[in-house]
Amino acid sequence: MFLDKEFLFTPGPTPIPDRVNIAMSKPMIGHRSAAFPVLLEDVSTRLQPVFGSDNPVCIISGSGTGALEAAAVNTIEPGDDVVVIVGGAFGDRFAKICEAHGANVHRLEVEWGKACQPEQLEDFIKSANKNFKAVFATYCETSTAVIHPIKQLGEVTKRVSDALFIVDGVSCIGGVPADMAGWNIDILVSGSQKALMLPPGLAFVAVNDHAKAVIKNNKSNRFFFDLNRYFDAYDQKKSTPFTPAVSLIYGAQEVCRMIEEEGLENVIKRHELLKTMTREGVKALDIPLLTSDEVASPTVTAVKPENGKANEMKKMMLDQYRISLAGGQQKLSGEIFRIGHMGYCTPFDVLTVLSALEMTVKAIEGRDVLGLATKRAQEVWAEHV
Ligand SMILES: *Cc1c(COP(=O)(O)O)cnc(C)c1O
Numbered sequence: 001m002f003l004d005k006e007f008l009f010t011p012g013p014t015p016i017p018d019r020v021n022i023a024m025s026k027p028m029i030g031h032r033s034a035a036f037p038v039l040l041e042d043v044s045t046r047l048q049p050v051f052g053s054d055n056p057v058c059i060i061s062g063s064g065t066g067a068l069e070a071a072a073v074n075t076i077e078p079g080d081d082v083v084v085i086v087g088g089a090f091g092d093r094f095a096k097i098c099e100a101h102g103a104n105v106h107r108l109e110v111e112w113g114k115a116c117q118p119e120q121l122e123d124f125i126k127s128a129n130k131n132f133k134a135v136f137a138t139y140c141e142t143s144t145a146v147i148h149p150i151k152q153l154g155e156v157t158k159r160v161s162d163a164l165f166i167v168d169g170v171s172c173i174g175g176v177p178a179d180m181a182g183w184n185i186d187i188l189v190s191g192s193q194k195a196l197m198l199p200p201g202l203a204f205v206a207v208n209d210h211a212k213a214v215i216k217n218n219k220s221n222r223f224f225f226d227l228n229r230y231f232d233a234y235d236q237k238k239s240t241p242f243t244p245a246v247s248l249i250y251g252a253q254e255v256c257r258m259i260e261e262e263g264l265e266n267v268i269k270r271h272e273l274l275k276t277m278t279r280e281g282v283k284a285l286d287i288p289l290l291t292s293d294e295v296a297s298p299t300v301t302a303v304k305p306e307n308g309k310a311n312e313m314k315k316m317m318l319d320q321y322r323i324s325l326a327g328g329q330q331k332l333s334g335e336i337f338r339i340g341h342m343g344y345c346t347p348f349d350v351l352t353v354l355s356a357l358e359m360t361v362k363a364i365e366g367r368d369v370l371g372l373a374t375k376r377a378q379e380v381w382a383e384h385v
Contacts, residue, residue, distance in 0.1 A: 007323045009353050011142050011171055011300040011340035012064075013193040013200055016251075020197060020344075023254035024247045031246060037238030043249055044234070046256035049264055050196075051169075051188050052178035053206035058230045059252070060203040061245045064170035064191025067203035069097050070225040071166050071187045072136075074215045078102030080133040083125065083163070085116045085153070089143035089329040094136045094168060101220065106130070112332060113144045113302070115295040118152040125160050132163040140172035142194075143329040145302035145338060146295045147172065154184030164211055170194055173204075174259070175271040175299045175342045186211040195271075195299055197258075197343035198251050205230075269384075271298035274341040274350055277380045281354040281373035285361055290336050299342035302332075310337045313360050320363075321356040347381045 008015050029035045044056035051057050060066055072094070076082055082103045084095040087110035098105045108124045110116045116137070125132065135157045139150050150167055157165040164186040169178065173188070174195035180188055185208070192202035205227065207215065215227050229241035259267055275298040282289060282303055290302035305313060310328065314337040317323040328336040339353055354373040361369050 003322045009340050010324050010326045011338055014197055014343040017344045020251045020254045024251040026250050031244050039249055041238045043252045050174055051206040052180045058205040062203040063200055067189035067205050068094055068168055070205050071189050072097045073101050073220055073222045073225050074218055074227045075134055075164055076101055076103045077220050081130040082134045083108055083132055084136040088112055088141035090141055091138045113290045115146050115148045118156045121153055122156045122160055132161050134164040134166050136166050139167050139169040140297045140299055142171040142300055145297045145300045146291050147297040151183040158184045172299045177268055180208055195342040197255055201245050202248050273384045274345055277350045277377040278339055278341055280380050281377040284372045284376035285369050301339045302336045304336045310335055316360045317356055323353055323356050350377055
């Protein structure tokens, strides 16, 4: 079978639009040239609405974890008490980063597949009775495909504590709403290779003025991730302290153009549609989903087939149809597979993955389900205006 085309449905990295690839192949420019500050300022400010940030978005070379580490090391000092909401592998990573930098981490454990309820956070902060420096939350917990109620968690954080509210938006910013001021977010971070439809390699950090002041006074050891260096370089010469990933920033400029052309509101609506098509399609196959509709992420869906068939299905999807999905992480390993539907993803892409899933289910379970998932997803699409 001729199957030269690969279909990338992992929740990062994600497919890159051709026009973004073309933008990234522009001739190299020096980062101390006259052209670079124009590029950096353009991208940093055009990303502001995507992050809901009042300040230009700081761009660091690195993966998403670099952005998480930058947020942690610039705010916490050894011995600080912090809350980390842990409802999956990425909440766990945030906790480990904070621990590595000497924080006294209080883990608010949330059942995997569930979202943290605002009352849970309120009770946790009140009963701990500590002067918390920061509350760390994950907007989309990619490992469980859960979206957390960030607005409500931010409201609680500010009502019952003086803590900074720091949010990992790596796997959803660019596909979901974000409003730092309205939602009490002090720092919102993301990475390039998820909903922002770029290759891996850029870490984004959006910071409000309150967090900027905290970062300025922070005494912890850091160098490459010292955000003060990035703020100073930007303020003084619209540049970066170290050699930036210029080609990726050209790509980010093209991504900003694409988001503006579609309209951010429409981008967000499209991700809602992709989510609903995916979920309704899988439901039409009688295969359980890990999460409820209420907490389901618009950018990734976790499917939990019975009898532990997750890995077998994932393997057949790749071997037979060249569809790349993600498996489960840590305690969900072998229990689920995950379909990413973020960034450069259209309703037709969802129909592709669902039609392959129908054939896979038929082959593995012997159930004649051909056409069921795609039909249901097409109905959802047709209803969407
Ligand atoms: C992918 C991801 C990260 C880590 O990003 P890397 O680029 O792999 O370092 C962090 N948080 C979330 C929620 C993610 O999905």
